Amino acid sequence: MKSLVKIMPKKGVLDPQGKxxxxxxxxxxxxxxxxxxxxxxxxxxxxxxxxxxxxxxxxNASNKLLANLVIEDYEITFLKED
Amino acid sequence: MKSLVKIMPKKGVLDPQGKxxxxxxxxxxxxxxxxxxxxxxxxxxxxxxxxxxxxxxxxNASNKLLANLVIEDYEITFLKED
Incomplete structure (x- = not known):
């Protein structure tokens, strides 16, 4: 199964790369x-x-490792299998 | 209009962060x-x-600035407006 975790800076958090x-x-x-x-x-x-x-x-993995919950939000989606 | 550009390393390109x-x-x-x-x-x-x-x-923006086409592929999607 393939999944995507999208991790974005939270609203209000500085995003220098985006800027x-x-x-x-x-x-x-x-x-x-x-x-x-x-x-x-x-x-x-x-x-x-x-x-x-x-x-x-x-x-579980996102909370433990992938995202920094203080400054980031994450969203999990699944890719349709071909 | 809100859009997402997803930029991933091409197949076969080293991805040390992923590893x-x-x-x-x-x-x-x-x-x-x-x-x-x-x-x-x-x-x-x-x-x-x-x-x-x-x-x-x-x-146009992706080709010029956002993605490095030698090592990355990109995909453009649009978010539904609420």
Whole structure:
């Protein structure tokens, strides 16, 4: 099973990388781009019988290692198998 | 309009961050997690009349600045407005 954990800075937390991209894009001539936030995405291949088991394991892993809950929010999604 | 650009290392390109997470998770007791890849996600707020205009602008921005096409692939998706 393949899952994605999307980790973004929480609202109100400084996001210097996003800001830097935003400014660079403006200078490169993209005035339509208003706001940029940068986060991480983690693709995980996991052995589990069903999605709810997998979600539990990944939630656990996210809390323990993947995300810094003081400054980041995370969101788990599953990719459809082909 | 809100869009997400997901940027992942291409197949075959070394991904030391993903590898590090994979090893740490194994040591922390997550044997079910088989493979980890880490990428970036960039959330963009853009002024555009429609999705195809927005996609064109963001594709352009991705090629010019956001992704390193030698080692990374990118994928653009749009978030549903509430």
């Amino acid at each position: 830097a991209i935003e400014n660079s894009l403006k200078q490169l001539g993209f005035p339509q781009i208003k706001k940029v936030k940068q986060g991480k995405i983690i693709e995980i291949e996991i052995d589990a019988d069903n999605e709810s088991d997998a979600r539990e394991i990944i939630t | 590090a997470i994979e090893n740490s998770l194994k040591q922390l007791g997550f044997p079910q997690i088989k493979k980890v890849k880490q990428g970036k996600i960039i959330e963009i707020e853009i002024d555009a009349d429609n999705e195809s205009d927005a996609r064109e602008i963001i594709t």
